[in-house]
Amino acid sequence: MKKIFIFIVCTVLTMSAVRAQVKISGGPYLQDVTDTSFTVIWTTNMDAVGWIEVAPDDGTHFYNTERKAYYDKRGLGRKPIGKMHKVTVSGLEPGTSYRYRAMNKGVLSQEHRTRIVYTEGYGQDILTHNPPVVTTLKKDWSSVKFAVVNDVHENDSTFRELFKDARGKYDFVCFNGDMTSEVRAEEDIMKYYMKSASELFADQTPVYMVRGNHEYRGNDAIRYLDYMQTPTGKTYYTFSYGDFFFIVLDSGEDKPDSDIRNLGIMITEDYVKEEAEWLEKVTESEAFRNAASRIVFCHMPPGENGWHGNAMVSRYFVPVLNRAGIDLMLCAHIHRYRYDAPGTLGNDFPVLCNDNLTRLDAEVTPDKISINIYDASGKAVKSQTFQVGK
Numbered sequence: 355m356k357k358i359f360i361f362i363v364c365t366v367l368t369m370s371a372v373r374a375q376v377k378i379s380g381g382p383y384l385q386d387v388t389d390t391s392f393t394v395i396w397t398t399n400m401d402a403v404g405w406i407e408v409a410p411d412d413g414t415h416f417y418n419t420e421r422k423a424y425y426d427k428r429g430l431g432r433k434p435i436g437k438m439h440k441v442t443v444s445g446l447e448p449g450t451s452y453r454y455r456a457m458n459k460g461v462l463s464q465e466h467r468t469r470i471v472y473t474e475g476y477g478q479d480i481l482t483h484n485p486p487v488v489t490t491l492k493k494d495w496s497s498v499k500f501a502v503v504n505d506v507h508e509n510d511s512t513f514r515e516l517f518k519d520a521r522g523k524y525d526f527v528c529f530n531g532d533m534t535s536e537v538r539a540e541e542d543i544m545k546y547y548m549k550s551a552s553e554l555f556a557d558q559t560p561v562y563m564v565r566g567n568h569e570y571r572g573n574d575a576i577r578y579l580d581y582m583q584t585p586t587g588k589t590y591y592t593f594s595y596g597d598f599f600f601i602v603l604d605s606g607e608d609k610p611d612s613d614i615r616n617l618g619i620m621i622t623e624d625y626v627k628e629e630a631e632w633l634e635k636v637t638e639s640e641a642f643r644n645a646a647s648r649i650v651f652c653h654m655p656p657g658e659n660g661w662h663g664n665a666m667v668s669r670y671f672v673p674v675l676n677r678a679g680i681d682l683m684l685c686a687h688i689h690r691y692r693y694d695a696p697g698t699l700g701n702d703f704p705v706l707c708n709d710n711l712t713r714l715d716a717e718v719t720p721d722k723i724s725i726n727i728y729d730a731s732g733k734a735v736k737s738q739t740f741q742v743g744k
């Protein structure tokens with residue numbers, strides 16, 4: 355009887371193994387690329403162990419020799435089994451290109467201490483013969499090019515139009531909030547924009563994500579940070595390209611936390627207050643003070659007399675930034691272009707809101723920030739230049 359039972363179990367597992375095939379369902383995309391490291395995020399269609407294989411970009415075949423494998427360290431000493439994979443590759447040389455590929459072994463069953471039953475392995479060895487190339491940040495930058503979109507609200511077709519020629523064009527891309535209307539399920543972020551971003555550019559170009567008020571909403575919004583890798587482990591952080599300094603702020607929800615629409619679960623004002631204390635320390639740091647230019651990304655623009663979210667930006671962030679020498683704040687949220695010159699919103703720095711249907715391209719040099727805004731047809735709709743340090 356026991357033998358028959360074991361035979362049935364083995365047969366069922368074998369049949370499952372034939373049917374179940376692990377696939378990459380979204381990504382990979384790059385996060386937090388530094389001069390010595392980068393992080394790759396991707397998802398699989400079934401539970402899997404994931405890893406990244408890295409090879410120098412030296413013209414050798416990927417199969418020339420055994421390539422170093424890097425695993426997801428969130429398992430704290432165990433390789434995590436799941437559908438969401440996040441691997442940091444470290445110990446690299448600055449300003450150097452590396453090829454990488456995301457690999458997976460699907461997991462059919464875990465039997466505690468007895469065994470783990472895997473499917474056939476699957477990864478970017480099958481997807482492409484040309485693995486993505488990532489370049490670590492060099493130490494010195496004479497200019498930085500980046501693109502910004504915001505308030506896409508799951509409009510994937512417009513997003514794809516805006517970025518159809520983006521491959522290799524930018525040093526980084528910034529998603530300035532409200533890329534989804536809510537995060538209903540864990541897969542939404544991948545489904546609504548990161549899958550497309552990966553296909554179009556984000557497997558080779560770092561993406562910086564700014565949290566919008568809509569990214570506070572929905573059952574799985576609490577998992578938003580799983581899809582990012584930030585140096586602070588929070589949704590607010592800084593990054594630098596040489597002497598060009600960037601601050602990413604989280605401007606919270608747009609209504610007071612106690613509002614009926616916030617369902618009794620928001621404590622964003624406390625989060626923003628804590629963030630303002632961190633921001634004060636950032637503006638006192640040597641890297642910030644010695645920067646050639648300082649650009650802030652913040653989903654909601656300031657507005658003392660506006661909605662509560664705008665008022666929070668005015669109350670908590672603007673006083674700190676006013677003393678700090680900010681060259682430009684790039685905002686979103688209002689679904690239209692708007693320029694607020696210094697002194698018009700209690701700000702001593704320029705504030706520019708990008709429309710929800712346009713892509714803002716920026717080039718930063720030590721003396722100026724050049725902005726060009728394009729619609730989905732590729733037509734230039736605005737052009738603006740900001741002198742740095744003025």
Ligand SMILES: [Fe+2]
Pocket residue numbers: 531532566567568653686687688
């Ligand atoms: Fe918004």
